[in-house]
Amino acid sequence: MAQKPSIPKGTRDFNPEQVTKRNYIFNTIRGAFETFGFQPIETPSFENSNTLMGKYGEEGDRLIFKILNSGDYLSKADNEAYDTKNSNKLTPSISEKALRYDLTVPFARYVVQHQNEIEFPFKRYQIQPVWRADRPQKGRFREFYQCDADVVGSKSLWQEVEFIQLYDKVFSALKLEGVTIKINNRKILSGIAEVIGASDKLIDFTVALDKLDKIGEDKVKEEMRGKGISEAGIAKLQPLFTLSGSFESQIDGLKGILSASEAGQKGIGELAFINAAIKELELSTATLQLDVTLARGLNYYTGAIFEVAAPEDVKMGSIGGGGRYDDLTGIFGMKDVSGVGISFGLDRIYLVLEELGLFPETVNKKVEVLFINFGDKEALYSLKAINALRLQGINSELYPDAAKMKKQMNYANKRAVPFVVLVGEEEVTSNIYTLKNMTSGEQQKVSLETLIKLVK
């Protein structure tokens, strides 16, 4: 019957230290979300398959975990797919539910389903796991948390301003100083494509531009040529490759490049508005930067596009991202609801805080006082003191067995308990406690009152 236990690839067990550190990040994000007026919702781990399928492209459909129907599921199997052993075609007839792939589509479904109970603009946040059947690799898991905040029902650019402040607030609270909040706008990208006569190749064009950081100017141009963008068009892009300096000077550069595009002008106006407000309101520790190559999730975003980069000395992809999408709920039949939102990448933030040693020492609040167990009479006496300590919110415990002193002290050391209390016959008789400070090694006999005071 014995099995060698293991967990599915791409999944993780979290030990107490890891859970506590993760919760520190979750709580910081949650706290900021609530201060900004966002309200929590939660949706089921699995949705009806037709809610999810077709929403993330072909690749996404493949990466969605499907749940097998219960009971004699083959009795309803699609006959043709079954006879031809066609997995893809068979799936819809034997699986009606699928695990959540992100929080955005379930949120859109939620908004449409509950539209009559919701006050718009609706500011919601959601912190829940999602699942993807991706090939696991370093930093990429099959189960991971997303932390999203979105507003739906308003086109106001003040939301974009607030999301930048929210990023700043969270990373400042985490003491992760020096992050860069990159911003771009879909309308800028459309404008550029328009200007170089490649509006029909917007996706190809932006996918290539997005790689500028990684592969450099020459290779980007090569890729554009390969996608059929004209040499004349590419020549027009030249100022884009040399765009640099402050937000304002980049905006000025863009004004020249995009003078002929209405969409482009509109995008410039939005960026300038957001930048002016942020300059006036000031960020604590983050920097706002215009990045015209930023294109993440383009077929999705219609206005602002955000991405957050960790401080420069840390090698890490983006630790957050988001943007504005003008018709998210349309897929569920509710038109013209504009939304804008951002997301925090928990796993990467965790790695960055770990690398920079930014988790507070106190984050892993373990047991503060361990009572050594010398026998039932002493244990009962100890538990009375433990009750009093716990009432004061002090994490304390009794070693459950009257084991050898050495074993119990060993346990205290391994768990890094700062205080140990020894209760023998003498202590019970005199109504006192022997308190040992495990750091200094100092030992003293004290009353319960003093014990509580010293431990606190």
Place this chain on the structure above:
Amino acid sequence: MAQKPSIPKGTRDFNPEQVTKRNYIFNTIRGAFETFGFQPIETPSFENSNTLMGKYGEEGDRLIFKILNSGDYLSKADNEAYDTKNSNKLTPSISEKALRYDLTVPFARYVVQHQNEIEFPFKRYQIQPVWRADRPQKGRFREFYQCDADVVGSKSLWQEVEFIQLYDKVFSALKLEGVTIKINNRKILSGIAEVIGASDKLIDFTVALDKLDKIGEDKVKEEMRGKGISEAGIAKLQPLFTLSGSFESQIDGLKGILSASEAGQKGIGELAFINAAIKELELSTATLQLDVTLARGLNYYTGAIFEVAAPEDVKMGSIGGGGRYDDLTGIFGMKDVSGVGISFGLDRIYLVLEELGLFPETVNKKVEVLFINFGDKEALYSLKAINALRLQGINSELYPDAAKMKKQMNYANKRAVPFVVLVGEEEVTSNIYTLKNMTSGEQQKVSLETLIKLVK
């Protein structure tokens, strides 16, 4: 493309109020767990199927949600099962993973897998959802949370004592006074079965006895007769049916009934020890009660059995349960590790708190201050004040659009915002704010400093 959105049966969306109330319960339980020295772990939502299958009986196996393998899963399908269209037999060849069915088996797997990193006795808690393909009905869902605390690696009865205190602590903290913590012991049930000559019918016997509350003495006896328990044996049970009064007097009664059973005597000893300790340590608001008919999860528990009943005036099944199991990790090849644990039933606790009106008024901490938006200049001025309020931890927001006043005030009312701030040209010029108390209707012009003070 439009779809009428819905969620799978047996699952739930949680709106902001519900999430907040649920978190209030989670946080209370979590806080108590930590005060008692328990440490959090988390395990993946899905496990390898062979970790779960066969651990919950045939019924359990059927209720486990299985995840379809990715890609061309039919290429590895069991040929014989496929040709005979045998769903049950086919499943293992097309599904290797399954959703967590409870937290106990994954915990056992965790302990065995990580035994070299763990300090024993290991006090862990775990608060995560589980999934069961049960027929949904009132109060029974396909996705629900379990909140478990367990200790493994100690046979000490002080753990049982501490778990009773922990129940008392949590329910007292939730202001749910008057719960009854019922306790029994597997050894008592074995002893009774032994005494009436039905040791081979222990399960049948206890299943019948467990129904005493619901169906009454006569029907219980009838069921026992049906299961082949002798008339002489049933006669010997008579004192059991009339067992009543205090914990101590019931113990005395049991001593007579079980005088001939060694196991029974041992069970009595354990119960008496636990009761004496609790009498000495005292509970705040709960009552400990001996209930010899209590048998939940019998094939599992080897010592103490716990169940918590809501206050008598609330019609609700058990809101918690647990017990001692002597060889949980044996299924994964690690022998002789005794464990004991308890669980809290979140959904039922929620219903009880709701019914008795015990959620604190402040639990749903919403937005405290809404700034009415009169235009961009005023909005920017408002956001500076909002920054200051948020720094003080005051949840505040700007209405994102310069919409009609009536619409904005309507939003404030619907969301029950206690304070609204109005900022027009006059306020910007004079560097003041008009604060409106939405309860009293009172309105005053104040400085930012006063605004913060009044709102706090």
